[in-house]
Amino acid sequence: MSSVASQVILHPTVSQSLKVLGTNLGRDKLYRAVQYFARFLAWYLLSRGYKIQGARWNALKSHLALARKLMRLGKPVEHLQAALRAAQVAAEPGEQITTICRQLGYFGYLTYDTLVWANAIKFFNFSRKNANRFWLAGILFSITHGLLKAGRLANEVKKLQGAHFTEKGQDADRDVKLRTLYNARDATRHQFIIDLLDVWIPASNLASLTSMTALITSLMAFRQQWLAVNSK
DSSP: OOHHHHHTTOOOHHHHHHHHTSHHHHHHHHHHHHHHHHHHHHHHHHHHTTTTHHHHHHHHHHHHHHHEEEHTHHHHHHHHHHHHHHHHSOOOOOHHHHHHHHHHHHHHHHHHHHHHHHTTTTTTTOHHHHHHHHEEEEEHHHHHHHHHHHHHHHHHHHHHHHHOOTTHHHHHHHHHHHHHHHHHHHHHHHHHHHHHHHTTTHHHHOHHHHHHHHHHHHHHHHHHHHHHHHHH
16 A cells, blocks of 8 residues: 555655646646636626535635735745846847836736736735736737748758758768757747737627636646756
8 A cells, every 4th residue: 555655645746736836927827727727717607607616616716816926926936036137138120129118018917917816815906907908918029029030040951951051060960059049949849839819808898718728828828837947
């Protein structure tokens, strides 16, 4: 019995899960997925007259939303730092500008979201509208950045594929560079899909649509964090 318990508790997947959930980002993405699943399920149950069951999932959604806001206290400064770093690094102008604007958008969103949390705990009254505006702006800049970066990567891949080398070892270097570009392209596409789905959350009030897109993007982002943490 103890050997079976050891195999379950010490299973690599359990260890990897604990490693991911040991990070704030990992916990936030998991909470977000459960929060929006609860929101969708509450809407579904209430629309069919199951008031008690719907209220239960609504309560779970509300408490997770509040917990996530508390967990993100101080995070706006991270985005402000990222904006300043992006401004100090030499990069393609379009990508640099959209990166800075994206980080400033998320900085504004999370700053206002902190005030919304203060409103939720009855510390003072505050509206959530500005938080959604900053969030929407941040996502739109992220989408623009993704399009610009995807175009640049596609051109770089095309140039490398069409290049002909005569010296020994240059082909191997090209293969390494191509793999790096392919990985960057895949990461850019993945984030672009997340942004395209996420943009509907602040832009739309359709509970069923925003909840499902948020659930999908939460799981995608959680997968990203899983791969990032467990690849170290």
